[in-house]
Amino acid sequence: MPEGIFCNKTPINTDEQLKATLNDKGGKQYYEEMNQLDVDSDKLWGAIRKTMKSRTRTWLEICAHCGLCAESCFLYQVNGRVPEQVPSYKIQSTLGVMVKKKGKVDNAFMQMCMETAWSKCTCCNRCGMYCPHGIDMGIMFSYLRGLLYSQGFVPWELKIGSGMHRVYRAQMDVTTEDWVETCEWMAEENEDEWPGLEIPVDKEDADIMYTCNAREPKHYPEDIAEAAILFHVAGENWTVPSEGWEQTSLSMFAGDWECCKDNVLNVYSAIERLRPKRAIGTECGHAHRATVIEGPYWAGREDGQTPVPYIHYVEWLAEALRTGKLKIDPAKRIKEPVTLQDSCNYVRNQGLKDVTREIISYIVEPGCFVEMAPNKEHNYCCGGGGGFNGIGLYREQRNMALRKKMEQILDTGCKLVIAPCHNCWDAIRDLEEEYEIGIRWSFLKPLVIGMLDVPEHLLPKDE
């Protein structure tokens, strides 16, 4: 059975493999090799028999083929409402057929499944809310991704992404040393403006352990500095772990469940080692989904809970503003029309719809906040979720997908979009780049820092 050098059924486990695969620019050879890749039907059917239980079987079986899911899918809406984009069709023609054929499918079928699973579904789970039978096709697509990954049919970037998580336990090649140095650098860099600012690494028994997204140390370390400043001003007793600081999971997007488990256990062991009262993650949606919502199950925790309460950044921020740990100078509040992007991963998938609006009530001048329609659980994906943002092969499809968010934002009439999620933030940046509608977008941290009412003793002393 022909296995490619880059495209094969074996996950990337070493730095050499990782670098070699990265050097295959754009995955040119990788995708050529994919055309020759054999399907191990016995293994595929074995996996389905072992992991496809009554929930998914029933979903596939009782789908009434009513088509009510069609309109719920933003990809159906933006792609000219072609019937091939109906969620039910998408899952029945891929996973459904795979099961009917007992895994005896060919290369072309698997490539069609790959295209469907990664370019026609962002696993936003919205269709599940509009199916009378409660069939959540996003969950099934996530399951299908796992099957495809195990057979080597995964987009190049996600093979690499999950390889990064396997080798570095981070979505990018950031080592423990890199991370700790970045923390020290950011603390020093901002010390003059914020006297006493610290980023305590591996402090035991702190109140808070903070975790983030590897892109922060790699590409915009100021995000770490901003988190530090806000904890500092709020007077929190906090720390970051030297190991287990990265909470994202491209392996979840790739369907590499083994790696998901390894990475989340790494974060949990940091919790067990440092014994914080609770953990807080950065403004990222899928990182929260991976580490807090799905993570306990990957780790085999029967109660479905993290070792200590683990909250999203927006929950901490709302609490800090509510309790007065952080004070906003009313004169500096946002005074222009502003809208909010609800991230699927923690709004639809963990109900955090009110805390973000509570934050808005503190930082936006009354009357300036404009809701998107629909919003909260019913909001649409940013257009780049589920790994869609990062896959070069499907860039065109992704750009088309951004149109829904663009329409929603244009309808609000706002020029400023608050996006407390890395993926949404990226997608909105890309949609501005692609369609130039003249908007700005921001995480919460920089906005809040800019309007803080800082206590006298925390301000730099005039020389």
Place this chain on the structure above:
Amino acid sequence: MYDFLTGPMLWVTFLVSFGGLLVRAVMYVRGLSWQLDRVAYRPHLGYGMRGGIRSILAFIIPFKARLWRVRPGFTIIFFGFHIGLLVTPIFLEAHNVMLKQAFGFSLPALPAGVADALAWTCLAGGLFLVLRRIAFPEVRIITTVYDYLLLVITVAPFVTGLIARYDMGNYDFWLTAHIITGEIWLLSLPFTKLSHVLLFFMSRLQLGMDYGIKRGGMKGTDMAW
């Protein structure tokens, strides 16, 4: 023939139908996996049941879920079809006469006019369901012959029942046809997609438990279906 169909055959039908559905319910629950489904069913049963019941109610009450509100036309026809389908046979006077003869008790009977209206609603609803399968591309692409067959199995007892009721043609023939098609419908329940008569509740309960436990319920937010 009539005695056989309404005697031993009816008993077998009920046994297979309701027994089969019971087996499916048990198998469904036994096949749930807290780790693969990623829902801690047992440790948070209270949250789960709360979410599950909310999920069922949202979709069983017309216009409660957003889905039903954004498509009012479909919702009216869809609920009309299902209400006609379930209420008519249970509360039909002719059926309750049989119940009375067999067990000495009966359920309140529908006035003939109401029963007729419900039966016709069901037929009209069924016709609409067929038409939309043909007319709308998003439904056509997922429609199979099996979907039409199930609709035929479902409305056949109504068609035959109405023909007998209006005394068109040979009454005995149509009555027999009515009983046979009714029994075919009942027998199909556990073995076909019509199992959704029960699995709708199981599936909705499961997704509701997912939302009630993992996806917000334990954070104190109720899913706004």
